[in-house]
Amino acid sequence: MDMQKMGADARQASYQLAMLNTAQKNQALEAIAVQLEQNVSAILAANGKDIEAGRANGLSDALLDRLLLDEGRLAGIIADLRHVIALPDPVGEVIDGCALENGLRLSRRRVPLGVVGTIYEARPNVTIDVAGLCLKTGNAVIMRGGKETIHSNLVLIEQIQAGLENAGLPATAIQYIRDPDRRYVAELLKLDQYVDMIIPRGGAGLHQLCKEQSTIPVITGGIGICHMFVDESAHLDKAVALVENAKVQRPSVCNALDTVLVHQAVAQQFLPKLAQTLAQSKVIGHAEGEAKTWLEQGGMSVEALKAGDFDQEWVSLNLNAKIVADLDEAIAHIRQHTSQHSEAILTQSLHNAERFTHEVDAAAVYVNASTRFTDGGQFGLGAEVAVSTQKLHARGPMGLEALTTYKWIGIGDDLIRA
Amino acid sequence: MDMQKMGADARQASYQLAMLNTAQKNQALEAIAVQLEQNVSAILAANGKDIEAGRANGLSDALLDRLLLDEGRLAGIIADLRHVIALPDPVGEVIDGCALENGLRLSRRRVPLGVVGTIYEARPNVTIDVAGLCLKTGNAVIMRGGKETIHSNLVLIEQIQAGLENAGLPATAIQYIRDPDRRYVAELLKLDQYVDMIIPRGGAGLHQLCKEQSTIPVITGGIGICHMFVDESAHLDKAVALVENAKVQRPSVCNALDTVLVHQAVAQQFLPKLAQTLAQSKVIGHAEGEAKTWLEQGGMSVEALKAGDFDQEWVSLNLNAKIVADLDEAIAHIRQHTSQHSEAILTQSLHNAERFTHEVDAAAVYVNASTRFTDGGQFGLGAEVAVSTQKLHARGPMGLEALTTYKWIGIGDDLIRA
Numbered sequence A, B: 001m002d003m004q005k006m007g008a009d010a011r012q013a014s015y016q017l018a019m020l021n022t023a024q025k026n027q028a029l030e031a032i033a034v035q036l037e038q039n040v041s042a043i044l045a046a047n048g049k050d051i052e053a054g055r056a057n058g059l060s061d062a063l064l065d066r067l068l069l070d071e072g073r074l075a076g077i078i079a080d081l082r083h084v085i086a087l088p089d090p091v092g093e094v095i096d097g098c099a100l101e102n103g104l105r106l107s108r109r110r111v112p113l114g115v116v117g118t119i120y121e122a123r124p125n126v127t128i129d130v131a132g133l134c135l136k137t138g139n140a141v142i143m144r145g146g147k148e149t150i151h152s153n154l155v156l157i158e159q160i161q162a163g164l165e166n167a168g169l170p171a172t173a174i175q176y177i178r179d180p181d182r183r184y185v186a187e188l189l190k191l192d193q194y195v196d197m198i199i200p201r202g203g204a205g206l207h208q209l210c211k212e213q214s215t216i217p218v219i220t221g222g223i224g225i226c227h228m229f230v231d232e233s234a235h236l237d238k239a240v241a242l243v244e245n246a247k248v249q250r251p252s253v254c255n256a257l258d259t260v261l262v263h264q265a266v267a268q269q270f271l272p273k274l275a276q277t278l279a280q281s282k283v284i285g286h287a288e289g290e291a292k293t294w295l296e297q298g299g300m301s302v303e304a305l306k307a308g309d310f311d312q313e314w315v316s317l318n319l320n321a322k323i324v325a326d327l328d329e330a331i332a333h334i335r336q337h338t339s340q341h342s343e344a345i346l347t348q349s350l351h352n353a354e355r356f357t358h359e360v361d362a363a364a365v366y367v368n369a370s371t372r373f374t375d376g377g378q379f380g381l382g383a384e385v386a387v388s389t390q391k392l393h394a395r396g397p398m399g400l401e402a403l404t405t406y407k408w409i410g411i412g413d414d415l416i417r418a
Helices: A003-018 A022-037 A040-056 A061-067 A071-086 A125-136 A147-166 A183-188 A204-213 A236-248 A264-280 A289-297 A327-337 A350-359 B003-018 B022-037 B040-056 B061-067 B071-086 B125-136 B147-166 B183-188 B204-213 B236-248 B264-280 B289-297 B327-337 B350-359
Strands: A094-099 A105-112 A115-120 A140-144 A174-176 A197-201 A226-230 A257-263 A284-287 A301-304 A318-324 A342-346 A364-369 A386-388 A396-398 A404-415 B094-099 B105-112 B115-120 B140-144 B174-176 B197-201 B226-230 B257-263 B284-287 B301-304 B318-324 B342-346 B364-369 B386-388 B396-398 B404-415
Touching: A003 A105, A003 A115, A003 A140, A003 A174, A003 A183, A003 B350, A022 A040, A022 A071, A022 A125, A022 A147, A040 A061, A040 A071, A040 A147, A061 A147, A071 A125, A115 A125, A115 A183, A125 A140, A125 A147, A125 A174, A125 A197, A140 A183, A147 A174, A197 A204, A226 A236, A226 A327, A236 A257, A236 A264, A236 A342, A236 A364, A236 B404, A257 A264, A257 A327, A264 A289, A264 A318, A284 A289, A289 A301, A289 A318, A318 A327, A327 A350, A342 A350, A350 A364, A350 B003, A350 B404, A396 B404, A404 B236, A404 B350, A404 B396, B003 B105, B003 B115, B003 B140, B003 B174, B003 B183, B022 B040, B022 B071, B022 B125, B022 B147, B040 B061, B040 B071, B040 B147, B061 B147, B071 B125, B115 B125, B115 B183, B125 B140, B125 B147, B125 B174, B125 B197, B140 B183, B147 B174, B197 B204, B226 B236, B226 B327, B236 B257, B236 B264, B236 B342, B236 B364, B257 B264, B257 B327, B264 B289, B264 B318, B284 B289, B289 B301, B289 B318, B318 B327, B327 B350, B342 B350, B350 B364
Parallel strands: A115 A140, A115 A197, A140 A174, A226 A257, A226 A342, A257 A318, A284 A301, A284 A318, A342 A364, A364 B404, A404 B364, B115 B140, B115 B197, B140 B174, B226 B257, B226 B342, B257 B318, B284 B301, B284 B318, B342 B364
Antiparallel strands: A094 A105, A105 A404, A386 A396, B094 B105, B105 B404, B386 B396
């Protein structure tokens, strides 16, 4: 693997991509979709090898299910790619503009970032997803997927590159690091001469690695330690439904609830009610003192709080519970433990709602709504590149716009600076 | 120096700053201005020590001049601080918003970044400048200035913190790393738990260090290898004036011209003309072949091109010159050597102007205007935090808005995700 060459090729391809109009980019996306449709059996055969190797290596059933492609799933992935064709193209938008006092006509025009690097784990659909979003926004991309999906990804990338070539574009617009040796991840993270942005899609360890090793700007995120504060004025029945939704609807994702904080004035009334509902979904509580007692009264199984529980992203049917004296204590707790993803208050007090949205620092802050809404699809962004929990460039769900930057364009009539 | 404590204190202060309204922040800025005015003699005395130490250490006259404060310069710095009071506050702006199909009322509200870290060199005015811009936008800041200005900076920070306290704000909102040991720079760059953004203000070496060592997002920039392409259709007399302006008006800054590219069809006519003008300002040419010959015909002193000249930010009265066959070669040259700061084409061809603005990838791209316009003041941003040459978050001159991020605020009426 000659990473310098991959970088230089990607940069060169990015110049060509930046000059395509939307129709040309959509044609290339369609060419890839057709190519995938025409090679379903080759893709599924390669995926079969990954599944076989995964079984031999003792991967869990849950992980094997994430790896698995079948005709239905592949059709879904191709449909998602065609959905990207239908999305509006952010490139070319004039963000703002003006004429300066000196006569310079200045505007900011939205342009592709250039070259994106992405490092991801497990699911082969990410390969198509990222390729499609980058192509739509005129970016070249260098991808590195998990070794568990290497056979699937190599066939997918072959079809993607064939689609690019059918559309008259260079195969180097979408490249894949074929050698699973981790040293190439390290090399990718240092290619700042060629790569403009790194998007890790995976667990906390991957994000930390990128943060520490990359000389390229990294969009970190995806880790959600999410809280809901049930204030004393909350509608308690509705609060039960909201906590249940945030915890149970899809516990494996980053916007699922991790900790419920309950105002002391309503804790004795609320916690047993909540426990009755959560027990039906087999949620395990993590609490101490009265919180533990009252949850157990409602029939929930509750473990004693361990050190670190409040800093845990559960991604499973586990939930911390804590009784707090007031809004101040709730905010202080959240500030200490949040990953700045999604936080919610349930209240009928306008004053407390205002304070919460103002004082809690997170990508998404909710009043009387589930943390589960933090999602590009839900937010109407059309696509989700990632969910950022850092504060630069993009925060929260990132749509196509987050794969662009802008340039300032100044037009003068032979203008010099006085 | 306990950097962990500095970081935690800054984070704590940032919560308080984020809740201030604009009037309160302006009061604190005014309190700092008053404090500086009342302590002019102490500030100048401390600066005298820096100048004395600088002389003893053999600093150049140019560098000593950058360090020097006198009553006039200090009055200017204080006036600049009051100018920041007059600027509009970007915090609180609702960027956009909508009601989603499910009823969630969603908006994006502009908020401070939180904690900014800045590492800078030489000039003591940066201390006041950065403190003012961060305070105006509700950010806490940790500053680390060059050791040459340590006496000045320590007195300035003392007055800044006294001003904060007079306004009822914590001194920890604006902190300074007093120990010049470079290990504290390294520690600052790893404080990702507390610091949201690093802004280096200095040379290429400092930017490289930050890029390599920081686990916090860094805004790199400030290095400008700037080109002007004189197309065959350019007005040659006006082109001479534009190249002169870009090179000579202020050669020490990042938007000054480094390389002029000339279309072969007009080179023989243009280069001697240009040389006549530039020779008067004692500009040294760097060229080879006919370019060298024709510049020398105009009376300019021209050195033979050396390896690396085209990748050199001159920041002085030196200028590379190269004859190119056409626009394609000009664009290819720029792509190879640009630092993506400011690039210009001089042409009367609309087609070539369109191609240049489209195909050249830089923070600012000009048609028939000087590269010297790339500047927060010129662009009407009111203030300039830095000039970014990377593509995430902000590109080109950064105003107050670049010191903010946004949060998504979702308001529901007990809304769960279906």
